[in-house]
Amino acid sequence: MNTLTTGTDAGRAFAIGPHLVAGGVVLAPMAGVTDAPFRSLCRAFGAGLTVGEMASSSAHLAASEMTRRRMTGDADDPLAAVQLLGADPAQMARAATAAVALGAKIVDINFGCPARVVCGKACGSALMREPALAGEIMRAVAHALEGTGVPMTVKMRTGWDETSKNAVGLALLAEQAGAAAVTVHGRTRAQRFTGGVNRADIAAVVRAVSIPVIANGDIDSPAAALAMIRETGAAGIMIGRAARGNPWLIARARAVLAGRDDPGEPDARERLAVVRRHLAQHMAYWMAQGREERHAAASFRAHLRAYLQPVLAQAARDGCGEQRLERAAQILARLVRDETQAAAGEDLEQFFLCIGQDKLTQTVDNKDSRENAPARFRAVEEILQPGVNINDAFSALVVRRVESYMRDLEGVRGLPVYEMIVTACERPLLTWAMDKCGRNQKAAAQLLGINRNTLRKKLRLHGLLNGEF
Ligand SMILES: Cc1cc2nc3c(=O)[nH]c(=O)nc-3n(C[C@H](O)[C@H](O)[C@H](O)COP(=O)(O)O)c2cc1C
Numbered sequence: 298m299n300t301l302t303t304g305t306d307a308g309r310a311f312a313i314g315p316h317l318v319a320g321g322v323v324l325a326p327m328a329g330v331t332d333a334p335f336r337s338l339c340r341a342f343g344a345g346l347t348v349g350e351m352a353s354s355s356a357h358l359a360a361s362e363m364t365r366r367r368m369t370g371d372a373d374d375p376l377a378a379v380q381l382l383g384a385d386p387a388q389m390a391r392a393a394t395a396a397v398a399l400g401a402k403i404v405d406i407n408f409g410c411p412a413r414v415v416c417g418k419a420c421g422s423a424l425m426r427e428p429a430l431a432g433e434i435m436r437a438v439a440h441a442l443e444g445t446g447v448p449m450t451v452k453m454r455t456g457w458d459e460t461s462k463n464a465v466g467l468a469l470l471a472e473q474a475g476a477a478a479v480t481v482h483g484r485t486r487a488q489r490f491t492g493g494v495n496r497a498d499i500a501a502v503v504r505a506v507s508i509p510v511i512a513n514g515d516i517d518s519p520a521a522a523l524a525m526i527r528e529t530g531a532a533g534i535m536i537g538r539a540a541r542g543n544p545w546l547i548a549r550a551r552a553v554l555a556g557r558d559d560p561g562e563p564d565a566r567e568r569l570a571v572v573r574r575h576l577a578q579h580m581a582y583w584m585a586q587g588r589e590e591r592h593a594a595a596s597f598r599a600h601l602r603a604y605l606q607p608v609l610a611q612a613a614r615d616g617c618g619e620q621r622l623e624r625a626a627q628i629l630a631r632l633v634r635d636e637t638q639a640a641a642g643e644d645l646e647q648f649f650l651c652i653g654q655d656k657l658t659q660t661v662d663n664k665d666s667r668e669n670a671p672a673r674f675r676a677v678e679e680i681l682q683p684g685v686n687i688n689d690a691f692s693a694l695v696v697r698r699v700e701s702y703m704r705d706l707e708g709v710r711g712l713p714v715y716e717m718i719v720t721a722c723e724r725p726l727l728t729w730a731m732d733k734c735g736r737n738q739k740a741a742a743q744l745l746g747i748n749r750n751t752l753r754k755k756l757r758l759h760g761l762l763n764g765e766f
Contacts, residue, residue: 309554310345311509311532313403314448314477316376318345318533320551322522323480323511325537326350326380326405326452333371334578335600338571342544343551345533346376348452351407351421354383354392366586368392370400378403380452382410384420384430386437393441393449401447406438408453408467409482411489422486426457428467435474448477452513455498458487464498465505472506480511480535496528503530511535519559522550542603544571565608565649572604572645580638591636598633601641605629605648612652625651724759727752731761 309321324331324339326348331339336347352367370377379401383389393404408431410421424431439449451471456462468479481502483494494514503510509532512525517539525534534554539546545563553559563571576597583593609629613622628648635641726745734740742752756762 309533309551311478313346313376313450313509315446316346316403316448318376320345321526321533321554322547322551323533323535324348324540324547325513325535326407327537327541330541330599332579332582334575334582336371337373337578338575339540339544339547340374342547344547345551346378346403347371347374348378348380348403348405351380351382351410352392352396354381354385354388356388365399368396368399368401370396370402372400374402376402378405378450380405380407381438382407382420384424384434386430386433389434390437390441393438397442397445397447403448403450403477404438404442405450405452405480406435408451409480409486411454411486422454422457425453425463425467425486426461428463428470431467432470432474435471435476439475449475450478450480451476452480452482454482454484454486455495456485458485462498464502468502468506468510472508476508478509478511478532479506480513482535483512483514496525499525499529499531509533513537515539516550517546519546519549519553523553526554542600542605542607568604568608569645569649572601573642575600575604576638576641576645590638594636594638594641597641601633602629605632608649608652617652621651723755724761727755727759727761731756 310317310319311321312318320343322344324336324344324347328350331347331350336344336349339347349370350367352364368379368381370379377400379396379399381389381392381396381404383392389406393401396404407421408424412421424434435449435451442449451468453464453467455464462485464481468481471479479502481499483496483499484490484492496512499510499512499514503512510529511533512529512531513535514525516522516525516534516536522534522536525531534550536546536550545560549559549561579597579600580590580593583596584590588596606629609622609625612625617625625648628644628651632641632644632648635644727741730741730744731738734744738749738752738756742749745752747755753762
């Protein structure tokens with residue numbers, strides 16, 4: 298069975314303004330977790346909508362590189378949703394305008410964050426205690442978005458605490474202010490992440506408003522996804538923590554919501570392939586953002602644990618020998634310390650070999666076996682492949698080199714930087730092609746896909762003609 302979806306589950310689609318959220322499954326915003334590569338992965342697994350990590354609207358934070366990154370809509374996402382956090386209506390309106398300029402296609406307001414003080418003021422779920430101010434914020438943001446075609450959405454909890462639940466009132470305010478959808482995490486702020494999710498409270502919001510409601514909280518299985526929809530009548534569901542290390546859950550939830558069979562857990566081969574792809578995408582993205590390789594690798598550790606710890610636990614339940622388990626645990630520990638993608642890649646394979654899933658994993662990179670692989674695995678490979686193609690790695694490398702080059706220039710201006718960089722890339726490329734083709738210009742021109750005259754001109758320009766190199 299194929300865990301990946303075709304995007305045609307119309308039965309579960311719902312609209313957010315002009316956008317259609319296919320399949321009804323939304324990836325929750327999780328600061329520090331749902332970065333661009335993870336969001337992209339989850340969309341490949343069928344998330345109809347993914348929401349960016351909360352971005353502060355406060356002026357001093359808005360100037361930071363992190364906030365700018367979070368305010369930037371994913372270029373490959375036609376529904377790129379950016380989430381804003383703040384308590385000042387004018388600042389929130391400015392941030393909404395900035396987010397749209399940076400590619401946001403949906404602007405979400407955070408009334409759910411339980412942190413006591415974020416960005417210097419009580420905001421997030423604290424605003425559920427101040428509905429008048431929350432209303433002002435929503436109206437200011439809606440006003441800023443007028444004429445842009447970008448809808449506003451709002452994410453909230455059920456209330457501040459058990460004695461002051463007001464999600465229904467706040468959702469009605471949101472609807473009046475022009476929100477195109479609301480998400481309700483079925484807990485109060487006082488509960489933070491403990492205690493049960495109250496589906497009846499979400500259902501009350503669904504009954505009260507006529508805009509789509511997305512139900513959120515503790516959806517960790519296809520059965521929980523179904524129960525959430527059945528008990529709340531919500532238009533869609535939002536999955537947060539359980540998607541970490543388990544993007545398959547999104548595809549599984551989407552399947553059962555569409556009335557299809559649950560495609561089940563991934564096998565080891567598929568798991569390994571996806572961890573590798575995610576690792577490659579993660580590294581390419583963060584290194585393109587200027588992170589050193591070891592820092593980019595370090596920020597993948599939490600994902601790795603989330604992917605592999607359940608595999609270890611399952612192997613123990615399946616009766617995997619103690620020595621093997623211990624060795625796998627050691628590899629896992631080493632994996633999360635690994636500082637480079639290459640080291641992590643090797644250890645990953647070892648990890649799966651160690652817990653006895655070698656038959657499934659040892660041939661992952663073998664073309665013949667890939668051709669014989671089940672259709673489901675091939676689908677994963679094919680769909681994820683475009684996101685990790687050589688261009689990503691090459692772009693990341695070029696960006697890193699250019700950045701270090703610019704640093705070396707130490708602010709010197711007026712140099713023909715473009716030409717210098719292009720020349721610096723061109724020379725080794727020409728040298729390589731000529732070497733590869735035994736200095737035969739015709740063959741080198743063919744290899745590079747340029748005509749022979751162009752090649753000659755370039756060789757001359759670089760002093761590479763007539764054996765000068
Ligand atoms: C690490 C972490 C970071 C989160 N960051 C955000 C955030 O940036 N914005 C937001 O609205 N909610 C945030 N949340 C809350 C989630 O979006 C979600 O509402 C909550 O985790 C409940 O859903 P779940 O039970 O499926 O995880 C965060 C939750 C976690 C665990």
